[in-house]
Amino acid sequence: MRAMIVTARADTGRPDLGKFLATGGVSQLEGAAGGGLTPWALIGGYGTRDSWGANAHYTWVRTQDYALGSGGVAVGLADRLELSLAEQTFTGSLAPLDRLRLRQDILGLKLRVAGDAVYGQDSLMPQLAIGVLYKRDKGVGGLGALGVTDVRQLGARDDHGYDYYVAATKLLLEHSLLLNGTVRATRANQMGLLGFGGDRGDSMRLMPELSLAWLADRKLVLGVEYRRKPHNLGVDNEKAYYDAFVAWFPTKQVSVTAAYAVLGDITVFNPVRQRGPYLSLQAGF
Incomplete structure (x- = not known):
């Protein structure tokens, strides 16, 4: 009997994978x-309200002149609370920014x-x-x-x-169908990679983000996504992000997302609309 009790307690600590396939979204x-560009109200992982779940991801985006990588982990508790940690790395490939490297923790x-x-x-009530x-x-x-080692030297008010x-x-x-609407209060320049606030503005602004997804099977x-962003820096022609994506969930442990993303202009020194492939791999339970 004692062994049975110990086993039962151990089982309750394991992820139960009880949520439906794909209902944790992607990273x-x-x-x-x-989605790839905007957070949804869904909680990551496949743990139900009586359990927990977690995942790890790596995402890579490549445009004509830049590359963005994002890796991290997320834990969902009782299908109620989500904790996440990510690191982004942004690099350039076109002179004079071919050695550019920006990093931030989130x-x-x-x-x-x-x-x-x-x-x-x-019910018409969405998940909030x-x-x-x-x-x-x-x-x-x-x-x-060039003597630049900090985003505040590029005009940002803060580095966090x-x-x-x-x-x-x-x-x-x-x-x-899945419909999502997100409203974000932000001062971030290019998601924060170029700091926060700037010479054009330093106050929190409300930005809309939209997602529409069709479950083919x-x-x-x-699906498609749209994310509006503030324009706080004079040296940065910041524009909205948008993409078209396909996400494949072969199992609850693995998902793959591919997209074509448009990130707009990144800097006034290279006024070219940046666009290219997006690929993300997520593994978890």
Whole structure:
């Protein structure tokens, strides 16, 4: 009997993988569960309200002149709370920014506050979540010859800051559709890679983010995303991000997302709309 009790207690500590396939979303560029560009109200991992789940991801985006990598982990607790940690690295390939290297760490917290995207099919109420992302730059590399080692030397007011957001996600199983709307309060320049605030503005601004996804079958999801961003820096022609993506969920342990992403202009010194492939691999339970 004692052995049975010990075994039962050990089992309760294991992830139960009880959520439906794909209902944890994929890993967003800043580490939270959602789409590639924007966080959703879904909690990452496949643990139900009686369990927990976790995942690790790496995402790579390549445009004509730049590359962005993002790696991190996320843990979902009781399908209610999500903790995430990510590191982003941004590099240049076109002179004079071919040695450019920007890095930032991102710590995220998300709380589901109302609704249930899966089991609330008989209600118009979406699943709602609130979240916060703390971001800190790790300096500017490759521009030492120009005397630039900090994002504040590029016009940013701070090298760290917070994003706050509210996300609403509605899953319409009858129509195989997922709708998401997120409103983010932010001062971040290019997600924070170029710091926070600047010569054009330094106050928190509300930015809309939208996602539409179609569940082609239980393992394949196709969709589009849009993310508006502030324009705080005079040296940065910041524009909205958007993409078209396909996500494949062969098992609950692995997912692969491929997209074509448009990131807009990055700097006034290279006024070219940056666009290219996006690839993300997520592994977890």
